[in-house]
Amino acid sequence: MRRAELIMAIVMAIFSAYLMSKSAELPIGWVKGSGPGGGAFPFWLSLGMLICSLWIIVRWFMRATPQSRSSHPFLESHALALVFMVIAALVAMVGSIHFIGVYGAVPLFFIFYMRFLGRHSWTSTLTLALSTPVVTFLFFEILLHITLPKGATEELFYPLFDFFM
Amino acid sequence: MEIIQHLLDGFLVALQPMNLFLVIAGCAVGLFIGAMPGLGSVNGVAILLPVTFIVPPTSAIIFLAAIYYGAMYGGAISSIMLGIPGASTAVATTFDGRPLALKGMADKALVAAAVASFAGGTISIILFTAFAPPLAKVALAFGSPEEFALMMLAFGTFVGLGGDDIPKTLFSICIGLVMSAVGLDIISGRPRLIFGDIPGFFHGINFLVLAIGIYGIGEILWTIESSRGGVQVSQAVVSVKRILAALRELVKSTKTILMGSFVGFFVGLLPAAGATPASIMSYGFAKTMSSKPGSFGKGNIDGVTAPESANNAASTGSMLPMLTLGIPGSPTTAILLGGMVIWGLEPGPRLFVDQTEFVWGLIASLYVANFFAIVLNIAFIPLFVWVLKLPFTILAPIIFVLCVVGGYAPTQDMHDVWLMLLFGVVGYFMRKLDYPMAPMVLAIVLGPLAELSLRQSLLQSHGSVLVFFERPISGVIMVFAVLLFLTPVIRAAMRSITARRAGSAGE
Structure with a gap:
């Protein structure tokens, strides 16, 4: 359980970073006349995902969640x-x-x-x-x-x- | 008076032979699904939505709403007879329902659950009928900033009231919104997030693919893992005489049922709360109000009526924001909302103006569904007890096949079936690690509208986020949303203050 939580968080962090780079293929800043660019919405949200994943990893090291304290296997x-x-x-x-x-x-x-x-x-x-x-x-x-x-x-x-x- | 006229027109729609048949069929299917351990309304609605393409939208949603209703009744059956909640919404029903069944009073508990569900549902629909039209009228004036603020409020409730791990909840919201952005950019029309240039991503990720993956495939995997070993089905002695006796005794529970209905309705309005917390809260209140709190948990009939009236009331309550504001009040209504979009109905206050037949037909059908759900429930108790004995190795493959075919039907693309399988398996693993799934489903349904309203608002204000706070209605909503998002921070701060006080007092 303990290892699974860390692995999931790391995989999701990598996935978020990939999503950020993928979103950045479209303009992520302000486009004159049409407001925020097409990539902005997914870009900032992927950044949010990344921050959350890092936050989950920090909490894992602090042993703040029940999973990070559990010594049970992820699946019996x-x-x-x-x-x-x-x-x-x-x-x-x-x-x-x-x-x-x-x-x-x-x-x-x-x-x-x-x-x-x-x-x-x-x-x-x-x-x-x-x-x-x-x-x-x-x-x-x-x-x-x-x-x-x-x-x-x-x-x-x-x-x-x-x-x- | 206008409302009564509309309601009468609605009954004309709901009582058309086909719709009436669908209400009865939906209630029966819902009761079965609810009675199966592990499956609840959200699973039934997600898996069966593709099947409803056969009938017109009004009939389809009437059918799905009837399933929603029936499943709320059905959940109690497995809670009482097996001691395993039929759905998370019926967890609180096991506390006293199971002890009653073990004492040989299963029939009494089942009748109490059915009557309480009926009362909860009915009271809630009356409240719904009274509140919905004025709320829709107010919501008609909403522009993009208000729409966006409402969505922030909906997501805020998950953070502030959801009770799940905060970073995992936020992660779930973000990933749901990002998935909704896959496909073509709504404003510039350019493709984005096309992973590996696979053409299947051009039409975006259909919310149904995620919903069936998580609530179909993922849920069954979850049940396969957790429901090992034999379970003991209680015996229920059912006769007309005993049912009548049980009904007479229920008069004593009137107060509890009324309390449960009101608690359920108002808690049900909130997207993050819904039927499960409503039923648990209602159970807690009933215990506090009771003159014999010690008898709760040992087989007090009020311990069955309180949660059951609340969960049915909450399911109706969660439809109110869906129909009037376009914000679903529960995962099940999120799927209904997505379905409405597929059928070409734009959810939100305009429905009350443009689609009166649809709206009032649906509302009237809820009254009808409630009536049939209680009749079917009490009449077929022996049948439902038999369903509980069905081995899961028969149900599981049937549901899996329904998921695969249902995942294929809307877009007719094998790409979506693979994606659904992926979401199901990954969702199952994430759920095991306490990532909440409801915010993700809500986010993928609301995502396109959230992005559009955000971009339009920012365009109007030339990029200033203050637009959400300057307008009176969106300002108030936004302040509440921000407060909800900050609730964990506020709670942590309060805790450290009290800890410090306790520390200084100890010196």
Whole structure:
């Protein structure tokens, strides 16, 4: 916990400095006739972020926050494995949307999550894994006319669209 | 009289078959979401907002407001039956709700919570109906300096009253405002903060991406981490006879419920305060007012009615500044406000002039929502108890998928889905380190308007910041805002003075 607070503050301080330099690509001072320049608002606020990050670091050295006094790990070991597995599964799902589309990635995600993390029966896993994409398709694509990314599975959907539209 | 006429017109809108259906559906969905441990109104509204693109704006906001309401009722269910707050707004309900359930009086506590919620909501809407039109009339005269001053006041409340770590709160406000500046500069039209020249940043960072990331992905990660191990669901014996008996006994709580409703409404107006502190304050007052303060925490029914009337009252209260001033009174209303912008409605006092049907339809729908929320709540107690037994490994993937699809829908850009995932994970880590998330969400919603009003004001005054203090209304607001920002300094100074006095007295 103690180390995590310092690392977060340092990362955020660096990020603030980057934001400041990025904002400064536009005028940050007074532009005649149009008031403060386009970069001024984000620039001064990024400076505010930087000051706050430094302030957090100072308070860390003074041990002024509960985190900076805590010797507990940032994540308990059992939670660590679980949380990172879930995050990895999410990244894998969103990443695979680019290739196999929402309708390929969502069922796989359900199978992984319910069967392997939740240890549910194959029946309930498959019921949800197969019904969720159907509901999603009917709601978003048919009712809302929002096309979800399909990747390589695009062509499989042509007959479906012909049927509904 | 004019107000009553408007309200009647509003009921005509709210009682249209589709809107009525949406109110009932929203209440039911809200009750479920509220009842699930860990999820509250803000999560429900953030995750489901993209789904509402299917209906016209008035209906969409009626649906979301009904979810907001239902979730406030639903929070109590998990607090009482599991002893785990269904949402942070229902924390105080566990203090006495759980002991009552353990004594076998879960049904009594649930009925008390529902009735108190109904009373709190109703009293609060009546206050809302009375206060909103005059306030909007005053706000119509506001120019850019007043708008900016109001936003400073909103952010000031987080520093002065939020109770979180000060530098972390300020950091959260700043980063939210900076994120709102990504995209095209509103005045010169030039691109700015385009990280790594990725084209996805040109359309800016949609507030929904941040809101779904934090309140969808981040919240579920938080719940996965914290809700380990089995929980014990209490048994509730429900029968019409017992419910009627419980209702009769509630007459004794009238005073507490009234107090809770007023406290809730006024605390709810403040952006940093809202339903959670309102319910805790109300619990504290009820205990002080009580003739038997010792019985609190051991199963006093007033310990359930006080926080429950207050949190519902606060949720209505937080809509008042959103509709009249364009300043959201809570994270949930911040998301509603962002939604209104997407739907092409400009939040603020002009709504009462230009969009009377929308405003009064929404207000009337709150009366209707309150009625259905209590009916559904009491009628389906067994169903909600069943929901509590649903394993989280079924709910979590459903919510994750809703987040991914919902994050994609508004802009139809995978870039936003990745960004949402990033915000969710980073937000989860920051939350673990006590960085408050509400100011960030409020800041990204208010950011564009804050920047515009600041730049316009400075342009009018040729760069002098005194413009905010010279005009009477903005001056008063600004002084309050500055005081709020300085509260931590003042508090620290007072503490050192008292410490010195104590030190000199000891010599």
